[in-house]
Amino acid sequence: MHLACVDCAARHPAEMLYACSRCGGILEVADPARLPRPIAGAGMWAADAALGVADPAMVATLGEGATPLHRVPRLAAAIGAAGDLRIKDETVNPTGSFKDRAVAAAVARARELGLPGIVCASSGNAGASAAAYAARAGLPAIIVVPARTPAEKLTQIAAYGARLVQVEGHYSKAYDVGLEIARRHGFANVTTTYLNPYGVDALKTVGHEVFDQMEGTVPDWILVPTGAGPLVKGVVQGFRERSPGRRPRLVAVQAEGCAPIARAFASGEREVRAWGPPTTFASGISDPLVGYERDGTHTLDLVIASGGLAVAVEDAAIRQAMALLARSEGILAEPTGASSVAALAVLLADGRIARDATVVCLVTGHGFKDLKVWRDMPADIRHLADPADADRLVETTLAGGTAASGATGGQPLRDAS
Ligand SMILES: [Zn+2]
Known part of the structure; x- marks a missing residue:
């Protein structure tokens, strides 16, 4: 070695x-x-x-790695993905992140x-x-x-x-x-x-696992929440080792409030410059790369070599993706973790990713990591004064009269008395 x-x-x-x-x-x-x-x-x-x-x-x-790759049909329908969409769920690692x-x-x-x-x-x-x-x-x-x-x-x-x-x-x-x-x-x-x-070398196991879990199918696209970008390298390296002939295209996902790599990609620059003060709630990818811009440039090189993209998503879109993941599939992510799903929704809508593509979104960190964001989300909370009213609650629940469909409706938990 x-x-x-x-x-x-x-x-x-x-x-x-x-x-x-x-x-x-x-x-x-x-x-x-x-x-x-x-x-x-x-x-x-x-x-x-x-x-x-x-x-x-x-x-x-502590048993790190070997995380599940979920099929997510309700999430796929909600964001208009008609192909095979999977979530690589890194939230289940021992401390809650990849x-x-x-x-x-x-x-x-x-x-x-x-x-x-x-x-x-x-x-x-x-x-x-x-x-x-x-x-x-x-x-x-x-x-x-x-x-x-x-x-x-x-x-x-x-x-x-x-x-x-x-x-x-x-x-x-x-x-x-x-x-x-x-x-x-x-x-x-x-x-x-x-x-x-x-x-960094150990992150190749993410690529290995996705390849093995797809049973020989190489996804068209893999979306990766990206700060400096070693996870991008891990996925690239994992597939290079497992599937030399055919490799996925990578999307490095950043938040609009801190997007040095996506900015360079959008303007056609090959050198990443440091970002100013970050202004996103996605703390896990809030990395302005000051003093180690070279990391960003290396990640950009890997993304371009894969035929991929680097994109930035708004915090509001990330919040919507968090709600969809939790409410349509039971996966609780912190903002950074859900940014990959937010980016996919954008890329499907503007046609940069075909609706029938085979896609894997990495969900990198658990929702327990940032509960304040969840406390501010609309929630479906009712107060039951009379047990007899429970019948009507069940009726409206069965009829779909809940806030479960998205980030709208209901009231934030912190405002509930
Ligand atoms: Zn050297």
Whole structure:
């Protein structure tokens, strides 16, 4: 196993390195180490795990990966998809997001290399994951987050016993603090941009699983909620390994309030520039890429090479997609998680994706992560003063007289008395 630079192809030893010492480029794991045997019952480690870790005793698993790929006929009908639409449900990972795959692998490699602790800059989800896996591995953890991270994410990080550091400003500020702690103290930086090659490498398991679950059908399109974009790379790499002949087109989905990659794509630029202050409620993809614009450019390259798209969606469309996912299929997503479905609705409507296409939307994070957004959503709440009125409630429920069909009607839960 060694590390290779994606830009200049320089070869580096398989240590905990975060950038090419020659050109500053992104490093990736080449010929990854393989476990001598799969770890029984352990999600992504139970498949043919070549995930950069050679010693099974170093793997501190919580069962990450091996997530379901759901058929979603009611959601498809609601957004006008007439082909085969599937949801890859990453909300069911142990801490509620796909980050568990990357962090589990990066923490295992950190243990194998004997590093003293874990540091992670995070908009919330990777931090929760790093805190959980550090606890599982018995390592100390420092999690650095922007001050405006949703309360549920902060609560989850703190619950796992990590040291939580809040910094003023947006995600990129937290990122810089994480770099310093890793550089000065030798902690393993498991920040889930393209920084940690072992973490990024593990995201290929998403591509592997989708390919295996589609039973030989390669989807026409896969839509990926995208901050810096390592999950885009994971899907590309997974399909490259499983299906060299035919590959899906990728859509990198961003929020209109923070869309550096989509902006570059729309204007035909091949270099991604940093975004200003983010103005979206989708915290998981609220990454302006300040100081690591190169990550965005790498993601843009991958999207273009796949024949795909990078698009930005409005918060209102994301809110609508959250309601549809929950109310038509029972899948509770945070805003970032539902952004892929919001983008699909837009792309079907304007014809950029054909209605009969085979499509997979990645839903990346659980709705429990950001309950404030849900509390503000219209809900169907009735108060029952007289038990005799229950009959009429059942009648109207059976007749479909509920707010279950979308984000309109009913009243927000917080206003209910
Ligand atoms: Zn290089």
